[in-house]
Amino acid sequence: MRVAIINHGIFPFLMGGMERHTHFLASHMAAAGAEVEVIVPALTPARTAEFAAAGNPYKLVQFGWPRSKLWLRSNYLFSKAAAPYLAGGRFDAVYCQGFSGWAYLAGKGAKAVTVYNPHGLEMFKSVGAEAILKSLPMRWAGREQARLADCTVSLGGGLTREVRDFLKVPDSRIEVLPNAVDLDYIDCFPKGAKAQGGPARFVFVGRLEHNKGVSYLCEAFSGIDGAHLTIIGSGPLGEELKARFAGPNIEFAGRLEDPEMFARYHASDGFIFASLYEGMPTVILEAMACNLPVIATDIGAVTTMVGVANGFVVAPGSSEQLAQAVRAFLALPCEARSAMGEASRARAETLTWQRVARMTLDTIERRLSTREPRG
Secondary structure (H helix, E strand, C coil), X not given: CEEEEECCCCCCCXXXXXXXXXXXXXXXXXXCCXXXXXXXXXXXXXXXXXXXXXXXXXXEEEXXXXXXXXXHHHHHHHHHHHHHHHCCCCCCEEEEECCCCHHHHCCCCCCCEEEEECCCCHHHCCCCHHHHHHHHHHHHHHHHHHHHCCEEEECCCCHHXXXXXXCCCCHHXXXXXXXXXXXXXXXXXXXXXXXXXXXXXXXEECCCCHHHCHHHHHHHHHCCCCEEEEEECCCCCHHHHHHHHCECCEEEEECCCHHHHHHHHHHCCEEEECCCCCCCCHHHHHHHHCCCCEEEECCCCHHHCCCCCCEEEECCCCHHXXXXXXXXXXXXXXXXXXXXXXXXXXXXXXXXXXHHHHHHHHHHHHHHHHCCCCC
């Protein structure tokens, strides 16, 4: 089977969840026997050489990223440049990440099965008149992509209803394919040791922007004794948050490369996640793979990963509920915390890229067998 995945970037050169998703899905579909090509904006010569030296099992195909004041337009023009290559008839499936691939979906006579993954549908969850206005073109584009694709991916949980309601996709064209984690990749990093004594240590990983809910998280920890929070990440709210909240029990560690980030995971007692809206966050799966109990907000597909066995689920946008969950965790005996960590790892072991890559290939094969030819 020949599969193309198109995205606006690739891990490790971009560090977001969608970029990681693309790299690991491509790697494990290739490991399962598929011929996989990943179409991305052109990398620098140095990064192209770095990719080649890494020995990845998939092929990287690069097209220029057109400059435009509007990111959506740049993505569309990038996809348009790649569309003739995708439409060449060599692929059994084209997997479109986010808005990438829109121009291909809109083309005529595409022979491949088309899969559209909108991830967290963030464009439908903007807050405030200005943000909503800016999101309107993306909402329209998302609905168009869903209308044109053979199937649209839900990562599971509440996202299935959102794909149905926001994108107007009938159940017959929704495929539930969860996010996943690469345990071999995570387990290759040194684990280190947890600090003995002192406050319980929590870690947050994410971009410092409004939708990540970091201000609510900091407010929660500001009133708690016996707990320390490390915030890993950078973003537009970084300086404001540091000015308001940096102190003895809240550390801003900045953006870290994976070896140091996973060392921080392993040095922590729990992971905490406060987003106001999102899909199925990779960082939660990574924390679970590192045997961490999780406190998370009830958004997207979070409840498919976190429950009473391995943590606490709270309402988004509530510093009070986050603080209550932290205090409930602090009240647990060490044995209960350890059991939660073990439950996290066990759940992560059911959400591996080996399994999800196989699910994705099986979905493509089924769609190929039932798809009516296009003109």
